[in-house]
Each structure stands twice: as C-alpha cells, then as structure tokens.
Amino acid sequence: MADRLQELAGAELEVLKALWHLGPTTVREVLNHLHERGKKVAYTTVQTLMIRLEQKRFVVSDKSDVAHVFRARVSRDRVTRSRLKTLMAQLYDGAAGPLVLQLVRNERLTPEEIEQLQELVGDLDPGE
Amino acid sequence: MADRLQELAGAELEVLKALWHLGPTTVREVLNHLHERGKKVAYTTVQTLMIRLEQKRFVVSDKSDVAHVFRARVSRDRVTRSRLKTLMAQLYDGAAGPLVLQLVRNERLTPEEIEQLQELVGDLDPGE
DNA sequence: GGTATCCTACTACGATTGTCGGAGGTCGTC
DNA sequence: GACGACCTCCGACAATCGTAGTAGGATACC
Known part of the structure; x- marks a missing residue:
C-alpha cells in the first residue's frame, strides 16, 4: 500500500505524460495533445483517466474555473x-x-x- | 500485439520466477517454493497462473505424467x-x-x- | 432567447487479473 | 475396497482497467 506510485496504469501514464509536457491544464488540452500524437480517445475517456489519477493522488486539480485545471503531483x-x-x-x-x-x-x-x-x-x- | 512479453501480469511473473529458479517442474513444487518464500496462495491459484502463462506462451508443459511439468520458454x-x-x-x-x-x-x-x-x-x- | 458548444458528474460494460472452490479421476495403503 | 492424498478441469467472483455514452448545467453567439 505504501508505494502508490506503482498503481499507475498504462493509459493513466499516457495522460500523466501529457500533463508533464503541457504543465497544468484541462481535459480538453490533454485530449488535443493526445489527438496530435495520433492517439484516438474520447473526451470522457481522458476525463475519467484524469479523475482516476486524482483519486490515486498522482495529480491535483483546481476547480475554481469552469474547466478544471489538473496538475501533476509527481515528477x-x-x-x-x-x-x-x-x-x-x-x-x-x-x-x-x-x-x-x-x-x-x-x-x-x-x-x-x-x-x-x-x-x-x-x-x-x-x-x- | 506483437510484443506478447508485455502481457505478463504481476502474479504470473512471480510464478515464472519460480520456474526460472526451479527449472521444469510441477504446480506442487512451485506452490511449495512460493510458500517457502512466505507467499500464501492456494494450489489452484498457482495452477491457474501456470495455465495462463502457458496460454500466453511464456511456458510450455509436458502432460505425459499425471502431474504436468511446466518449463519456462523465455529467459x-x-x-x-x-x-x-x-x-x-x-x-x-x-x-x-x-x-x-x-x-x-x-x-x-x-x-x-x-x-x-x-x-x-x-x-x-x-x-x- | 433559442441553439450550439463545452464542461462535469455519473453510469456502464467488456477484458484482464488475482484468487479460489468444487467435481471428479487416479493411486497408494490399510 | 474404502480412505486420504493428489491432480486436472472448469467455473466463478470481485477489483481494476480501458473506453465511452448520457444527463444536465453553463456559456456564448446570432
């Protein structure tokens, strides 16, 4: 249980990488980034992954704007x-x-x- | 799909390691080995894992004896x-x-x- | 102020993983 | 020849993962 870092699933890592690349940003931006890389996924798929990343504490989100801004918590x-x-x-x-x-x-x-x-x-x- | 090596799940790797250590052997022996290492699992759990390893082609089995003998196919x-x-x-x-x-x-x-x-x-x- | 667009929240669903139980066969021993 | 120890085969079940649809609220523009 100590090493929560290990619970990073493959698709989640893909999103985390986008966050490392882009800096703090929204679901939409991550989605665009993935699409540019040729990865075809739905908006809500990315959203789900980002929420799971937050639940697992790999990222944090700022919900003060309409579009929540997510930021990686681990390098x-x-x-x-x-x-x-x-x-x-x-x-x-x-x-x-x-x-x-x-x-x-x-x-x-x-x-x-x-x-x-x-x-x-x-x-x-x-x-x- | 090409890289079937990647489909090795964690618990399966544990069993594969036992096979590397023990050489070609049976479910029972692998189970004993794991128990010695302090890993508590049921006989049928190990059996399932070994069968899955075979389906994924990481091991092969010789079924000529009553207790099948499994052997690692990858190093x-x-x-x-x-x-x-x-x-x-x-x-x-x-x-x-x-x-x-x-x-x-x-x-x-x-x-x-x-x-x-x-x-x-x-x-x-x-x-x- | 209706309509398209964007966002979150929630739900879902099939596949994989980790873990076993039970049924039913074989074999050795008392 | 019944009993216990083993074995394989099959099914199962909860958790996680990858992927996405839908509902319903906000926004923005014509």
Missing part, C-alpha cells in the same frame, strides 16, 4: 525511479547491477549520455 | 529487456540514457558490477 523521474525499483525487486531481488549492465550492453546511447556516464562511472570506487 | 533477461524497453518507450520515447543515468546515480552497485561497468563504459566511444 517523471519519481515515476521512473519507482518503476525501476519494482523491476529490480521483481526480477533481481532489488539489485540494480543487472539492469545497468543490460542497458549499457544492449542499448544505444547518445554521445552526451556516454560522456556523462563515463564521468559518473569514473567516479565510482569499487572499493573492496 | 529472465528476455523479460527484463522487454520490460526495460516498455519503460523507455513509455517514459523517455525509447531513450535508454535517462534510465542508465538514473540507475547509476541513485542505486548501489557491487564492486564487481562497478568494474564490469567501468570496463563496458570505457569501451564506448562518444564519437559523433
């Missing part, structure tokens, strides 16, 4: 961290190593990412 | 890769970098992992 990084933690717990008893190695081995990184990574990793001390 | 790494890919797609438009950096920054790695990582990362060429 993208926070959600990522939570998801990664779940993944680590589920698959590797909480160890981060296998995931990191898997990613570095199998995925393409941009030059900037490589540089940042080299710097970060260079600072690590295997110790003993 | 832990394969599932991890798929999950990571989903995470990347959902949260960072498919980019691996943010995940790697997030992990290296926030998670503890063992000395061995650090060494492996340094070696891997040292070989990367930011090039351009």
Whole structure:
C-alpha cells in the first residue's frame, strides 16, 4: 500500500505524460495533445483517466474555473525511479547491477549520455 | 500485439520466477517454493497462473505424467529487456540514457558490477 | 432567447487479473 | 475396497482497467 506510485496504469501514464509536457491544464488540452500524437480517445475517456489519477493522488486539480485545471503531483523521474525499483525487486531481488549492465550492453546511447556516464562511472570506487 | 512479453501480469511473473529458479517442474513444487518464500496462495491459484502463462506462451508443459511439468520458454533477461524497453518507450520515447543515468546515480552497485561497468563504459566511444 | 458548444458528474460494460472452490479421476495403503 | 492424498478441469467472483455514452448545467453567439 505504501508505494502508490506503482498503481499507475498504462493509459493513466499516457495522460500523466501529457500533463508533464503541457504543465497544468484541462481535459480538453490533454485530449488535443493526445489527438496530435495520433492517439484516438474520447473526451470522457481522458476525463475519467484524469479523475482516476486524482483519486490515486498522482495529480491535483483546481476547480475554481469552469474547466478544471489538473496538475501533476509527481515528477517523471519519481515515476521512473519507482518503476525501476519494482523491476529490480521483481526480477533481481532489488539489485540494480543487472539492469545497468543490460542497458549499457544492449542499448544505444547518445554521445552526451556516454560522456556523462563515463564521468559518473569514473567516479565510482569499487572499493573492496 | 506483437510484443506478447508485455502481457505478463504481476502474479504470473512471480510464478515464472519460480520456474526460472526451479527449472521444469510441477504446480506442487512451485506452490511449495512460493510458500517457502512466505507467499500464501492456494494450489489452484498457482495452477491457474501456470495455465495462463502457458496460454500466453511464456511456458510450455509436458502432460505425459499425471502431474504436468511446466518449463519456462523465455529467459529472465528476455523479460527484463522487454520490460526495460516498455519503460523507455513509455517514459523517455525509447531513450535508454535517462534510465542508465538514473540507475547509476541513485542505486548501489557491487564492486564487481562497478568494474564490469567501468570496463563496458570505457569501451564506448562518444564519437559523433 | 433559442441553439450550439463545452464542461462535469455519473453510469456502464467488456477484458484482464488475482484468487479460489468444487467435481471428479487416479493411486497408494490399510 | 474404502480412505486420504493428489491432480486436472472448469467455473466463478470481485477489483481494476480501458473506453465511452448520457444527463444536465453553463456559456456564448446570432
């Protein structure tokens, strides 16, 4: 129960991403954004998702205007961290190593990412 | 539809993990394993999950014995890769970098992992 | 001031998930 | 040959998820 972040369903995440992108905004704006991205959904579907997100406390709404304004309460990084933690717990008893190695081995990184990574990793001390 | 790996539900993954750990085995053995881990579930629950895993093609069964023997068809790494890919797609438009950096920054790695990582990362060429 | 438009609130419904119970077969043992 | 231990098969049921329709109020424009 503690980790409510985990209860984010797929379609809800889609909406939350729109909120991250757009900033505090209305159902209508999120709907437009999704339509631009090629995602066809009904107005009320988005509305339902946003209400569920609020019930789950991932967003808050300001109801002073006719069209309620919703705002994300959790950051993208926070959600990522939570998801990664779940993944680590589920698959590797909480160890981060296998995931990191898997990613570095199998995925393409941009030059900037490589540089940042080299710097970060260079600072690590295997110790003993 | 292509990526059937994504349709692995949480409780199903628990069972799949048991199969990875135990090798090809029966419902009873998986049940015992879960009980040892402190997970209290009924025999038929595990059975249902294993059948669903088979329907989703994550495992195959040999029905020649009275107690059917189930075997994982996908590896832990394969599932991890798929999950990571989903995470990347959902949260960072498919980019691996943010995940790697997030992990290296926030998670503890063992000395061995650090060494492996340094070696891997040292070989990367930011090039351009 | 009627009509189209937009918004919220509520309800709904099929699919998936997590969890089991019961029916009915087989097998070993007393 | 009845009893208990196991097994599979089938059905079920509540919760969550994805998706959306409808009712009814506000707004705005002609």
